[in-house]
Amino acid sequence: MTLNTAPTPTAVRPVPQAAHPKRRKGKSPYPYWFYLPAAVIYTALFLVPTVVSFFFSLTRWNLSEFTFIGLDNFVQLFQEPALIKGLTNTFIYGLVTSVLKVVLGMLLAVLLTSQIIARGYLRSVMFFPVLLSSIGVGIVFTALMDPRNGMINEGLAAIGIQGPAWLTDPAWALISVALVDVWKGVGLATVIYIAGIVSIPQEYFEAAKMDGASSFKSFFNITLPLARPATATVIILSLIGGLRSFDLIWAMTKGGPGFTSDVIASVIYKQYQAGFYGLSTAGNVVLFVIVTAIILPLSMFLNRKEVEQ
Amino acid sequence: MAAKSKQRWAALAGGVTVLALALTGCSGGNSNSGGDAKTITWLVDNAENTVAAAEKVAEEFTAANPGIKVEVETRPQGGDGDNIVKTRLSTGDMADVFNYNTGSLLQQINPEENLQPITNETYLSNVTDSFKPVVTSGSEVYGVPFSTGMAGAVLYNKKVYEKLGLSVPKTWDEFMDNSRKIKDAGIAPIIQSYQTTWTSQLFVLGDFANVVTADPSFPADYTANKAKYATNAAAVKGFEHLEEAGKAGLFNEDFASTTYQQAQDMLVNGEGAQYPILSFALNNIKVTYPDKLNDLGLFPLPGDDASKNKLTVWMPGGTYIPKSSKNMEEAKKLQAFIASKAGCDAQTAAVGAAGPYLVKDCELPSDVPDAVKDMLPYFEDQAKNSPALEFLSPVKGPALEQITVEVGSGIRSAKDGAALYDEDVKKQAKQLNLPGWN
Numbered sequence: 060m061t062l063n064t065a066p067t068p069t070a071v072r073p074v075p076q077a078a079h080p081k082r083r084k085g086k087s088p089y090p091y092w093f094y095l096p097a098a099v100i101y102t103a104l105f106l107v108p109t110v111v112s113f114f115f116s117l118t119r120w121n122l123s124e125f126t127f128i129g130l131d132n133f134v135q136l137f138q139e140p141a142l143i144k145g146l147t148n149t150f151i152y153g154l155v156t157s158v159l160k161v162v163l164g165m166l167l168a169v170l171l172t173s174q175i176i177a178r179g180y181l182r183s184v185m186f187f188p189v190l191l192s193s194i195g196v197g198i199v200f201t202a203l204m205d206p207r208n209g210m211i212n213e214g215l216a217a218i219g220i221q222g223p224a225w226l227t228d229p230a231w232a233l234i235s236v237a238l239v240d241v242w243k244g245v246g247l248a249t250v251i252y253i254a255g256i257v258s259i260p261q262e263y264f265e266a267a268k269m270d271g272a273s274s275f276k277s278f279f280n281i282t283l284p285l286a287r288p289a290t291a292t293v294i295i296l297s298l299i300g301g302l303r304s305f306d307l308i309w310a311m312t313k314g315g316p317g318f319t320s321d322v323i324a325s326v327i328y329k330q331y332q333a334g335f336y337g338l339s340t341a342g343n344v345v346l347f348v349i350v351t352a353i354i355l356p357l358s359m360f361l362n363r364k365e366v367e368q
Numbered sequence: 369m370a371a372k373s374k375q376r377w378a379a380l381a382g383g384v385t386v387l388a389l390a391l392t393g394c395s396g397g398n399s400n401s402g403g404d405a406k407t408i409t410w411l412v413d414n415a416e417n418t419v420a421a422a423e424k425v426a427e428e429f430t431a432a433n434p435g436i437k438v439e440v441e442t443r444p445q446g447g448d449g450d451n452i453v454k455t456r457l458s459t460g461d462m463a464d465v466f467n468y469n470t471g472s473l474l475q476q477i478n479p480e481e482n483l484q485p486i487t488n489e490t491y492l493s494n495v496t497d498s499f500k501p502v503v504t505s506g507s508e509v510y511g512v513p514f515s516t517g518m519a520g521a522v523l524y525n526k527k528v529y530e531k532l533g534l535s536v537p538k539t540w541d542e543f544m545d546n547s548r549k550i551k552d553a554g555i556a557p558i559i560q561s562y563q564t565t566w567t568s569q570l571f572v573l574g575d576f577a578n579v580v581t582a583d584p585s586f587p588a589d590y591t592a593n594k595a596k597y598a599t600n601a602a603a604v605k606g607f608e609h610l611e612e613a614g615k616a617g618l619f620n621e622d623f624a625s626t627t628y629q630q631a632q633d634m635l636v637n638g639e640g641a642q643y644p645i646l647s648f649a650l651n652n653i654k655v656t657y658p659d660k661l662n663d664l665g666l667f668p669l670p671g672d673d674a675s676k677n678k679l680t681v682w683m684p685g686g687t688y689i690p691k692s693s694k695n696m697e698e699a700k701k702l703q704a705f706i707a708s709k710a711g712c713d714a715q716t717a718a719v720g721a722a723g724p725y726l727v728k729d730c731e732l733p734s735d736v737p738d739a740v741k742d743m744l745p746y747f748e749d750q751a752k753n754s755p756a757l758e759f760l761s762p763v764k765g766p767a768l769e770q771i772t773v774e775v776g777s778g779i780r781s782a783k784d785g786a787a788l789y790d791e792d793v794k795k796q797a798k799q800l801n802l803p804g805w806n
Contacts (some may be wrong), residue, residue: 119799122458123481127802135795140788141767207622227624229564229779295467316562316624317774333766334454334476335795 109347116341121334132341142342143316145326151293152237152308152322153301159241161290162295164248169282171249172256182253186246193243197310200239204311206296229319236311236320240304248293255289256282291361295354302350323349403485403539407437408695409463411456413449414442417651417719418467421515424718429705435696438465446566446768450476457482462690464699465516470502470686471759475800479505484689484696486510486693491704502683502759511686512707515715516723518647519666519743520574520680520756526738528555528641536667538674540609547618550641556620558613559640560776561631567774570644571613571669573608577678577754578671579603587760593797593804598786605671607789610775611782624777636660644669646682650722650737666739668746679746679753684726686804723747762800765792 116132118125137140171182188196203210204225212222225235259281267277305324308314314321314329327342412422419442426438443449450473456462457477468477477483485508486492492500495512503511522543529535532553537543539742547557563565579586582602589595597603613619620626620640632649634640636657643649647666654661668679685707689699705711712730715721719733722740724747732740746752758764771789774780780788797805 119801121476121478121799122454138791140791141770206625224624231775313565314775315565315770316777317770317779319779329447329766330795332451334450335799338795365651 075174112340113344115337116300116344118337120340122336125337128337132338133345135338136341136345141314141321141326142323142327144318145321145323146312147306148233148320149302149322149324152233152240152304153298154236155234156240156244156301156304157297159237160245160248161293163241163245164252164293165283165286167245167255167288168252169247169278172253182250185249188243189246191243193306194310196239196243199308201311204235227316229316232312232316232320236308239311240301240307243307244297244300248297251293251296252286252289255286259285287337287361291358294361295358297355299350299354302353303346376670380804397724405435405437406695406698407439408693408698409439409441411441411443411453411463411466413445413467413799415445415652416655417648418515421715421718422467425706425711425714428710428714432705432710433701436701438702453477457690457692460692462692464693464695465687465689465702467687468511470499470511470513471756472762472764473758474503474510474686475505475762479510479688480508482690483510484691484693484694484699486512486689486700486703489700489704489708491700494707495519496726496727496728499683502755503686503688509771511688512703513684513726514687514706515684516721516725517747518682518686518723519668519746519753520570520576520644520646520682521666521668521743522574522642522644522679523635523647523649523664523666523739524642525635525638525640526552527663528638529665536665537670538677539672540670542674543670544613544616544618547613547642548616551618555638556634556640557618557622557642559626559631559643560614560619560623561626561628561688562777563626564628565769565773567628567631567645568776569769571776572609572768572772573756574644574669575606575609576681576757577680578605579757580754580760581671581673581676581678587757591755591761591763591802593802595607596786596790598783598790603742604782604786607772607775607782607786608641609669610772611778611785614776614778619776632656636663638663647739647743648722650739651719654720654722654737662738664737664739666742675753677783679743680756681747681753682756683759700757711743731799762802763793765796765798766790767792 115125117127117129119128119132120126167185171178171185175181204212206212206222206224206227209225211225215222223231225230263281263285264277267281272280303324304322305328308320308322308325309328312320314325323342323346327339327346330339330342410422410426412418419440421635422440427439430437443452453462453468454477455467462482468474486509487509491512492509499513500509503509503513524536528550532549534546534549537546550557563672579600579602583595583600585593586600586603595603597607620631620634626634628645628649628650630641631643631645632653635643635654636653637660650661650664653664670677678748687703689703693699707727709727709729709731712725716733721736723734723743768789770793771780771785775782775785796804
């Protein structure tokens with residue numbers, strides 16, 4: 060951004076600068092046509108499908124022909140027994156993953172910004188799971204979490220603990236997937252926090268030290284409040300990710316056993332898989348509304364706090 | 369300045385819309401190069417046996433029709449594969465020839481719209497009459513049978529049965545008695561493999577011959593929204609049996625995390641005694657345990673009456689040509705080859721036969737597995753078998769496999785499960801616009 064208003068052109072060609080007094084008012088120096096490529100892609104891949112999907116959610120549709128049926132799809136969707144379960148699960152999943160990512164990400168970031176051995180190496184190791192494919196991670200953890208032959212339960216058995224049937228016990232399935240999601244995603248949260256912590260001026264810490272503050276005190280009174288923008292970013296990113304989560308759940312449990320770890324996205328996908336295109340589009344509209352209804356106010360709230368500071 | 373700016377924005381918005389619409393509606397270009405050696409594509413599912421059989425058929429076909437090469441493509445099995453087929457058909461991007469299910473699932477890919485009818489082709493006369501209804505939609509026939517007929521039944525380990533002195537059960541009570549004795553001997557009586565969810569449906573789907581014996585009008589009433597699984601005393605039995613067996617603790621200990629493949633291992637090695645499954649599992653066992661294949665036998669899922677012991681049979685999948693095929697003549701030649709004795713022989717040579725073929729003059733090799741021999745008497749006598757419900761009614765819900773997992777695991781009761789399945793099929797019936805459902 061700062062480059063746009065760099066003084067160099069003024070120095071070289073002062074005359075055109077004077078000829079464009081309006082630029083001060085924030086008018087872009089570029090012609091509108093520069094927007095075209097981005098606008099075309101955005102319109103084609105986002106705006107058109109969004110508008111069209113609102114229409115198709117009101118129809119019974121088999122991709123080649125459709126019947127207009129009003130709000131029947133939404134009525135059907137809310138009668139779907141799996142949907143209520145899916146909604147609850149989605150909120151549990153979103154909450155568990157974002158809370159754990161915030162807490163663990165912050166702790167790891169504090170650790171990785173302190174003076175420890177092999178800091179660069181540890182930072183890369185921390186970030187590595189983020190780069191893996193969700194499906195691959197899902198398949199590997201399905202094998203690790205096998206109740207009898209899985210490495211996790213064998214390890215627990217070696218120290219005398221009887222591990223649960225991670226993915227096949229209805230009480231554990233969703234939590235197990237959420238934990239894997241945290242393992243995979245905490246690296247990104249950590250990196251965001253590292254950036255946030257590093258940007259806090261050292262003077263505050265030095266001053267606190269001079270006043271005799273313990274490291275706990277400086278964490279709670281300096282690091283935590285001044286890393287708020289990072290916290291806001293992490294919460295929003297992981298909450299959106301958690302609410303839309305699908306790939307890991309599908310790779311690990313397919314919403315099972317039965318419907319016990321279904322989330323909204325997997326319920327919708329199953330409708331699509333069964334060929335109920337109108338119904339699944341209606342599901343996506345519902346998901347869109349829910350995510351917007353949660354994220355928009357939350358984002359406004361978090362950002363406002365930032366400004367007040 | 370302001371007015372000019374508005375004009376510019378309008379022009380820009382117009383340009384964006386036009387280009388965006390063009391981009392949204394764009395489709396991949398099809399290159400169709402002429403030449404002497406034609407290559408046609410054939411999409412099959414990625415099961416080891418299907419691929420092996422298809423490649424052998426392709427090879428023999430090219431030998432018989434020099435100048436036409438067949439390239440076998442694969443897709444996943446189950447729901448993900450269905451998605452690929454539906455998507456490729458609706459975007460006009462389907463292979464020249466493809467394999468897909470017959471019966472109710474065929475209706476879901478909209479045959480009239482997407483498939484090439486072959487009602488008037490001469491090679492259709494090679495196909496047995498019992499197969500034609502399951503590849504018919506409206507008044508047109510669309511496919512030829514690939515692979516063999518099969519059964520939804522119980523595969524059992526004969527060595528375990530011999531060791532414990534058991535005989536093949538003819539009623540549900542005998543089956544439960546046998547199972548308890550097997551459990552006392554320290555062997556898992558009934559194998560369930562809920563990690564591969566579709567395998568959980570057999571107690572319900574494989575029981576259908578018993579349902580239709582007790583209530584012959586069930587399929588018609590069911591299609592017309594008059595009969596329900598939850599309220600029909602004969603139909604709900606499948607769910608109840610599943611619940612009963614699960615509650616009695618007759619399943620293998622880790623049924624929830626067992627896969628289809630592991631279940632076969634258990635059965636063949638005698639760690640488990642009985643496995644309700646589709647008989648095409650035999651094809652797979654033939655590859656993995658060729659020397660133990662004949663340790664296995666087969667019996668129908670038993671009902672209440674020993675004198676009416678019937679087998680529920682499944683028709684093989686079909687081979688179809690999409691209307692979008694650019695190589696129609698060559699594709700039809702491949703279909704004709706599959707519906708001929710040479711086609712059956714190629715499949716038998718590649719993977720053996722797990723049941724009778726539905727093409728005239730096709731013979732089974734003399735060394736068919738014992739379990740297939742157990743099945744043949746039921747196939748030969750029309751009164752001793754019934755096609756599965758999915759071949760008699762287009763109504764089939766997508767969530768049955770999750771429901772049966774819940775019923776078998778004790779998460780949901782049989783009654784609840786049946787009622788939930790009745791809700792589930794409504795969506796399918798409405799999507800197909802069946803009379804009596806809207």
